[in-house]
Amino acid sequence: MDPKHIPQLSDLPNPPKQLYVLGKPTEALFRHCVAIVGSRAITEYGKRVIELIVPKLVFEKKTIVSGFMRGVDQYAHRICIENGGRTIAVLGWGIDTKLSPEDKKLADAIVSRGGCLVSEWQTQRPTLWTFPVRNRIVAALAEDVYIIEAGLKSGSLITANWAIKLKRKLYAVPGPVTSRVSEGTNQLIATAAATMWQGIKQQSERTVSDDPILQALEHEPLTIDQLSRNLNKPVAELGATLTLLVLSGHLSERDGVYYKK
DSSP states (O other): OOOGGGGGGGGGGSSSSSSEEOOOOTTGGTTTTEEEEOOSSOHHHHHHHHHHHHHHHHHHTEEEEOOOOTHHHHHHHHHHHTTTEEEEHHHHSTTOOOOOOOHHHHHHHHHTTTTTTEEEEEOOOOOTTTHHHHHHHHHHHHHHHHHHSOOTTOOOHHHHHHHHHHOOOEEEOOTTTTOGGHHHHHHHTTTTSSEOOOOOOOOHHHHHHOOOOHHHTTTEEHHHHHHHHHHHHHHHHHHHHHHHHTTTTTEETTTEEEEEE
């Protein structure tokens, strides 16, 4: 595939000379893209954020772009497909590289739903340098870039830096200060390098009514320690969920006490 058919790649100072593709890409597939990237060590919090962001983008007819790595990348691809969307996986290795059975299953699902896998190499093995090089393509393809979870040395911050250089809109999801995979995203927000993603107000009534935290807060405000005892769940697990519920507008927090809105 000739990269010249994808205008946004020309914004790169070093655009790929050739793109190898699995699938049948169309110009429309590359027209309105949003990148979702993050840590390979995805948490339950990261999964829930993706479950909020990606369906909304699919509804808006956006193509989801990510890097096909285990963790945030592959979860974003999967949630996109489950919601009827199309997704582009930008590989950090040659297109002819043999995939594991699990990865091949996902790749086949991406292609069968109208998406594609792309690489600027045909036979290149994955190495330490191929992934940063790949990240520039992820950022260039996108109109907006969302960093879901990222440590301070995460490769996702390379994608974030490319988004800044290319003047793409960059969003970072805030996370618990105790989480290592949120240190990078929190830093992007603190330094004003990225806009803080503040959640989506609209959430299905089924999800709201079924959430045990919201049910526990139905009649009285509680601290996280009280919720932990009442629900018999670890504080660390509840902390991520509480942050997400505050971001999505279902809870407010004052002095360590959580209130249902």
